[in-house]
Amino acid sequence: MGKKILVVDDSALMRKLACDIINKDGRYDMPDTCRNGEEALEKVRKNKYDAIVLDVYMPVMDGLEFLRQIKKEGLKERVMMFSTTTGEGTSQTIEALDLGAVDFIKKPDKYRETSGEDFAQQFLKILEVVAHAGAAPRIGVTTRIGAATLRPQPKAAAVTTRARESIIGEKIVAIASSTGGPKALHSVIPKLPKNLNAPVILVQHMPPGFTKSLAERLDSLGPISVKEAEDGDLLEKGKVYIAPGGKHMKVAKSGPHVRIYFTDEPHREGVKPCANYMYESLLDTDYAGVCCVVLTGMGMDGTEGIKNLVKGKKLHIISQDEATCAVYGMPKAIAQTGLVNEVLPLDKIAAAITKEIGTR
DSSP: OOBOEEEEOSOHHHHHHHHHHHHTSTTBOOOEEESSHHHHHHHHHHOOOSEEEEESOOSSSOHHHHHHHHHHTTOOOOEEEEEOOSTTHHHHHHHHHHTTOOEEEEOOSSGGGGSSHHHHHHHHHHHHHHHTTTSOOOTTOBOSSSOOBOOOOOOOOOOOOOOOOOOOSOEEEEEEEOTTHHHHHHHHGGGSOTTBSSOEEEEEOOOTTTHHHHHHHHHHHSSSEEEEOOTTOBOOTTEEEEOOTTSEEEEEEETTEEEEEEEOOOOBTTBSSOHHHHHHHGGGSOOSEEEEEEOSBSSOTTHHHHHHHTTTSEEEEEEEOGGGOSSBSHHHHHHTTTOOSEEEOHHHHHHHHHHHHOBO
16 A cells, blocks of 8 residues: 655646546555645545645645644644745745645646656655655655665664773864755754854755755754855854755865855755865864764765764764654764764753853
């Protein structure tokens, strides 16, 4: 029996598009459909779905209100947003991810763009990830951006706090996150103090156009300053710099300071930006130590970069635990190296960063 999917969109054309793609994949049953969030709410109260494909803009009850309502009622639904990039679409998509949606796909600007196989394949890749979110990751499921595949891994051993010598000198925080990351970041970044004694650089796997909205939302929720990074930005303590979608972010010495710069190298681990590049660029800086944080996400991005970084820097490595991950891929990969100092639930990570870094 195939997995059960619900498609919620007020556009008959978009409903047909989504259903046609899903119906061609033998892993899914014929999707149920609804025209708005109110109809969908009635459906999920009576039926259990493996995933919901959800529009944002709908009459009667929109996608955001639907997410608020299922959260209020304690309904554990896995949701994939079918989002527009026009107008307020990007900021509303970020809000949807904060409310519990696992991932999203951009609606095509022109309908003819959906006729090829590329869009359908991307749609199905994301749908498969969402349908398995919170469950054991399936081998062969790929990320949104390209061909990074979760490789077979042995069962992870229990990881305890790993001792290390105290780091004296300037530090930096470097965070990597992917699927489920925007929601996770909403539980971490706003809890960091504005006087954190280090800058924070962050790679979240997202397409171009969405990272600016993510940065603006995180900036509005807590005391610490958050921005989408710009080429040439001077790294300052108590500020968070998010890599723009579609660009690899690195850091380099600039006289007595450290600045951000971007490169256009190929995708790595199937993603762009890639956290591996970010971590490795820290080797040639004067930071005495790096607090590396790996959050929820499919694949292994961050692991190779941290393994290379540890050859020349003192690290304190924190990985998110399996129970609080939407997808236990990236944190699992780094935990299995034996390098991790702390494996923590999401609500403990901000405090752990602050304890390691200190305040001014």
